[in-house]
Amino acid sequence: MSLVLPLFPLNTVLFPGGPLRLRIFEPRYLDMVSRCMRESSDFGVALITEGREAGGTARTTSVGTTARIVDFERLDDGLLGITARGEKKFSIVEVKTQSDGLNLADVTFLPEEPVIEIPEDLGILAELLKQALAQLGTAYGDEPPHYENASWVGMRLAEILPLPMPERQQCLEMDNAVERLRLLRERLDIRQA
Numbered sequence: 001m002s003l004v005l006p007l008f009p010l011n012t013v014l015f016p017g018g019p020l021r022l023r024i025f026e027p028r029y030l031d032m033v034s035r036c037m038r039e040s041s042d043f044g045v046a047l048i049t050e051g052r053e054a055g056g057t058a059r060t061t062s063v064g065t066t067a068r069i070v071d072f073e074r075l076d077d078g079l080l081g082i083t084a085r086g087e088k089k090f091s092i093v094e095v096k097t098q099s100d101g102l103n104l105a106d107v108t109f110l111p112e113e114p115v116i117e118i119p120e121d122l123g124i125l126a127e128l129l130k131q132a133l134a135q136l137g138t139a140y141g142d143e144p145p146h147y148e149n150a151s152w153v154g155m156r157l158a159e160i161l162p163l164p165m166p167e168r169q170q171c172l173e174m175d176n177a178v179e180r181l182r183l184l185r186e187r188l189d190i191r192q193a
Contacts, residue, residue, distance in 0.1 A: 005044040005066065006032045007095065007103040009058035013168040014045040014065040015155040016112075017143065018086040023079045028102040033069065033082060042066040042087060044105050047169050057101070062092045063110070063173045085143075088112070089172065113151040113177050122181045126153050128188075132160055150177035157184050 008029065014020050024033055036043050045067050051058030067084035075081040090107035097103050118126055126147045133145065133156070146152035158171035161184065174180045 002093065002106060002108050003090075005042065005090070005105050005107055006036070007044045007046060007060070007064070007092075007105040008032070008067070009048045009051065009060045009103065010045055011048055011165070012045075013047050013158075013165060013172050014067060014084075014086040015159055015172060016065055016086045016089060017152060017155060018065075018159050020045065020067055020084040020086065022082050022084070023075060023077075024082060025079050026101075028098075028100045030080065031100070032102055033072075033080065036069055037072070042068050043084075044090060044092075044107060045084075045086070046092065046105075047165060057097065057103075060092070060095075061169055061173075063089060063169070064092065064105075064107075065089055065172070110175070113175065115146075116150045116177050117148055118150045118153060118181065119178060122150070122178070122185060125157060125181055125185060125188075129153050129156055129160075132157075136160065150181055154180035154184060157181075161187070163187065 024030055032043055044064050046060035046064030048058045048060055065086040066088045068087050069082050069084050071083040073081045089110040091110055093106040093108060095103050095105045130147060154171065154177050158168055158180070171180050171183065
């Protein structure tokens with residue numbers, strides 16, 4: 001299925017189920033957020049490969065994630081702060097730029113990853129994630145954890161580990177949850193006991 005989404009190029013990778021906090025100050029994005037809230041619609045987030053987040057044009061990766069606004073507030077500096085949650089992965093078919101500079105992306109949704117149990121040899125990654133999330137506190141709101149789900153664990157680890165952005169993007173683009181976990185275990189240099 002194809003859909004046109006307003007696109008927010010960012011210097012970050014958003015995963016399905018992941019949190020995103022933004023300070024909104026550019027008119028094109030204030031309008032976009034207003035429209036998304038009014039219509040209860042999503043916007044797309046894609047990693048910048050060329051350009052900047054604020055002002056001007058930016059090129060992005062071809063795979064991103066839809067974001068749904070779950071909360072907003074007026075920040076101390078008077079700017080609008082929003083909290084969004086990643087929902088579905090998409091592939092960008094084409095991008096057009098409106099007169100106000102907002103990018104509109106024609107996207108196709110990528111299949112949702114199936115729920116797969118974590119193989120025994122990768123169980124240590126779920127334990128590491130439990131410990132890390134206990135220290136991070138409320139970044140994931142009241143979403144229940146899914147420590148048995150290889151896809152959920154891999155995406156959460158890819159979000160919180162200090163990985164270079166191209167590696168995070170690689171994790172997002174992978175469609176095999178177990179392979180993603182194996183890649184992350186390799187990056188963490190965890191050996192079987």
